[in-house]
Amino acid sequence: MDDKISTRHNALERMLIDENAEPTNLPLSLLEDITKCFSDDHQIGVGGFAVVYKGMVGNEAVAVKRLSTTFDMQENKFHKEVECLMKAKHKNIVRFLGYCSDTQGKIVDYEGKMVMADIRNWLLCFEYVPSGSLDKYITDASHGLGWKERYQIIKGICEGLCHLHEKRILHLDLKPANILIDDHMVPKIADFGLSRCLDKEQTRAITSNLCGSLGYLAPEFYSGHVSFASDIYSLGVIIVEILTGQKGYSEDDNVIDSWMIQLETSDQADTLLEQVKVCTKIGIECMDPNPKKRPAARHILDMIDKTESAAYSEETAISFPAKKRKKETAISSSSSHNPRVADAGVWDRVSGPACSDAEFQRAFHMSRATLHSLCHELVIAIAKDTTLCAAIPVHQHVGGDAAPAAMNGRRVWVRERSTEWWDRLSGLACPDAEFRQAFRMSRATFDAICDELGAAIAKEDTALRAAIPAQQRFAVCVWRLATGEPLREVSRRFGLGISTCYNIVLQVCAALTGVLMPKAIRLPLDSPEVTASRFEALSWIPGIVGAVCTDHIPIGPPKENVAEYYNRCLTERMNKASYSVALQAVVDADGTFTDVCIGLPGSLSDTAVFEQSALHARCEAGLFGDNQYWLVGGPRYPLKDWMLVPYAYQNLTWAPSTSVSRLRTELRGARYRGSRHGGASCSAAPSPSCQTFTT
Incomplete structure (x- = not known):
């Protein structure tokens, strides 16, 4: 028995070495042996339909996928999945090594009786990809993988999906967790558990089982119709997620802007930015709600190939004159033959008048007069070359003799821009x-x-x-x-x-915040009676020197402490996960800002924001002295000796309805507009117009 297992080990090990070897039927005993009987120590992943184990074959590792016994799969469905896997042979698809379909009889308790039952074992064996799945590498543009790595991942996924579609295979569960990354950052599409193989003339299928991952499913999937365009939709979501770190639609200008900042210092900024633009366009087009408007996988690859061809042509056209100018302006590059002129100290000595003509001739392989003449001619030629950009020569003065920029090969390039x-x-x-x-x-x-x-x-x-x-x-x-x-x-x-x-x-x-804000935004502590009189003219309520309210400014998902900035109310209103920072502001009766606190997490309540602000600490320390003056806030603020809030009760009698806490204030911008009504039921200070202010 041990000899048979050893022989099968050797056969599987040879398959790992020979990339052209065909997948084969693998005995259950072999898979049990390499996974130590599917021990928990060898478990590396759990999905909805299967558990994945790591198996060791000699010094090589494989991944063994064991389908769950609770998964409703017929024998023919398992054969269909194996058929799809055997067709899919590509560098960007996880290599399929073999399969096992085994039935064993086992005595089990059934309704109080011991009966013989058939236990089915369905297993699949793949190459082991050690670096994990793509979802571990997804971040925004500011950190994580560089653009070149992300571009190669996008291109690899497109190539793998194109191969599947050309083999008439629908993946139907394409997502970052099902894309593995090898040690060389090469993406490999995995998990064909929901895949379908279509006939030669078939372009779509109908499914009654809604399986897949929310956020990556195409809209038509919910009606039971799937096609190659369904995979394209999932591809678009993944591309945008690789570009931005977020799922869902993104404005192309925002995506391009974020990558512009990262690529500005690159020598190939224009080429790389063009790749960003193309990938952004592809991602958005792939997510079109209409399946007929989504591009085919082959067309996507053609777009990427055209970008690379154009980039190569542009690089060739631009780099040639640059190299030519470099040769023209760096005659001193002959110093590579003579290391003595490599540093500035040697250059100062050789170019000085004390240097003998013989030593100068040995260093530059020409006389001093010839070198000066050549430099003079080349500087004139370079000054006329404004095809790409204007050159500013940097002259080096040596011993009273002005040596042109061509002597040290240094120039500064400035792109001409219209103002x-x-x-x-x-x-x-x-x-x-x-x-x-x-x-x-x-x-x-x-x-x-x-x-x-x-x-x-x-x-x-x-x-x-x-x-x-x-x-x-x-x-x-x-x-x-x-x-x-x-x-x-x-x-x-x-x-x-x-x-x-x-x-x-x-x-x-x-x-603005460090210099101007302390001068322009100040509470009216020097003359509070003036501000109080203006508030009283609006509301008949004395002693009010400021109205405070909190608003929220939407932001993208932060890099850290995401939960703290999650805004539940905004999420419900926008119908998607939303994040914000709190803006607390105080205005006087004219609508002028007198205090601002911005930046606290959006998950905090108005009371929590207020209590963590510097204004609260100052007021608690006696900002308004003997409490002759007050701030006024909405019902969500705490009642303080120096803070007035409205009654929370309805149908008030005349007395409380005309009291101080009848004043309601909602700050939504810089203008504070008011109206005044006569009689005992005078209204509160009215709501201002809505504006959003950011710094």
């Missing part, structure tokens, strides 16, 4: 109405803010380029925040780099 739009708006000829429409403020207000922030946001000129003026930096930030325009468009509009615009927005926002 026509900004020049027109910032010019004196621009009408004030057009300026106000663009930046939501008058030119005088704009200039006043720039004067306040100037020292914090202004930069100094460098030897290579002039600094971006403070006015332009502030305009970039205001435009980005006010319009939400993608960074790519902001870059084109202002004639600046994408990463430059991104950094400007962060820097100006920091200056």
Whole structure:
């Protein structure tokens, strides 16, 4: 018996070595032996229909999938799955090694009687992929895998799915958990438990069993109709998830913007960004609700291949003149033959007047006069070469003799960008109405803010380029925040780099909160009676110096502490998982912000946000002195000596209805509009208009 098992071990081990070996029938005893009788120690995965075990064959590992005995599978269904697996041979599909269909008689207790029952064992054997499934590698663009790895994974999945469809196989459960990643980051499609093999002329099938993974199922799946387009829909969800770290539809501009920031410093930024655009387009097209509008797997591969062909042509066209210029401007590259001129100290000595002509000749294989003449001619030629971008030469002065940039091979390249739009708006000829429409403020207000922030946001000129003026930096930030325009468009509009615009927005926002906010947003502690009189004119209630309310700003899923930012109310309203940060603000009777607290997690209640804010701590410490003045909030705020809230009861009598707590305040923006009614049943301070403010 041991000899037979050893022989079968050797046969399976040879299959692992020979990639062309055909899958074969494997005895149950062999699979039991390599998995130690399917011990829990060898278990590596559990699914809805099967348990997966790791088996050891010599020094090699395999994966053995044991179908559950509770899974309603007929013999012919098992044969169909084996048939699909034997057809699927591709580098991006997990290799199928063999199968086992075994029936054993076993005495079992049935209704109090011991009877002989047939126990069926269905098992499948695959190559072992050690690096886990794709869902472990999915993150947003800011961390995790780089773009090149993600692109190769997307391409590999597309190639594997295309092979399945060409073999007339529907996968029907395509998701990141069913895509394994090997040690070389090559994706391999796995788990064909729900797959279907279609006839040659058949393009769709009807199923009565709704199985699969929510979020990846095509809409038509719920009506029982499946086709190749159903797999394409799942592919689209996976591609978008690889791009963004999130399931579901994403705006292509947002996806591209996030990757622009990551790829800006790459030498192949344009090529890689084009790949991002193509993959984003493919992902969105694949998720079209209409199956007929989704691209076929072969068409998707053609789109990817065209992108790579175009990238190769572009790289060839651009890199050749660059290499040519490098040869022209680096005559001193001959230093590779003479290591003595590799460092700057040697260059200073060799290029100086004290260096003998013989030593100079040995170093550069030409006379000093010839080298100077060549450098002079090449600098002129380079200055005329503006096909791709303008060059700024950096001259090196040695011993009073100006050596051109060609001598040390260093130049700075600056891409030419149009600033026509900004020049027109910032010019004196621009009408004030057009300026106000663009930046939501008058030119005088704009200039006043720039004067306040100037020292914090202004930069100094460098030897290579002039600094971006403070006015332009502030305009970039205001435009980005006010319009939400993608960074790519902001870059084109202002004639600046994408990463430059991104950094400007962060820097100006920091200056606004650090410099301007303490000056502009302050509680009226110097003259509270003035603010109180204005509130009293609105509501007949004395002593009110501020109205406080909390709103929520939607955000994407955070990288850490996701549960803390989960917003249940917003999720129910949007019908999808939503996250937010809390914005608590206080306004005076004119609608002017006097205190702001922003950034606490969206899962907190209004009371929790209020109690964790600096305002609460200051008020508890006696901000309003002897309690002659109060803040007023909504019913979700706590009642304090310095905080007034409405009664929570309905149908109040005249006395409490005209009391202080009748004042209701809802802050939704910067404007605080009011109306006033006469008589005993005077109304509360009315609701303001709705706006959202972000920093």
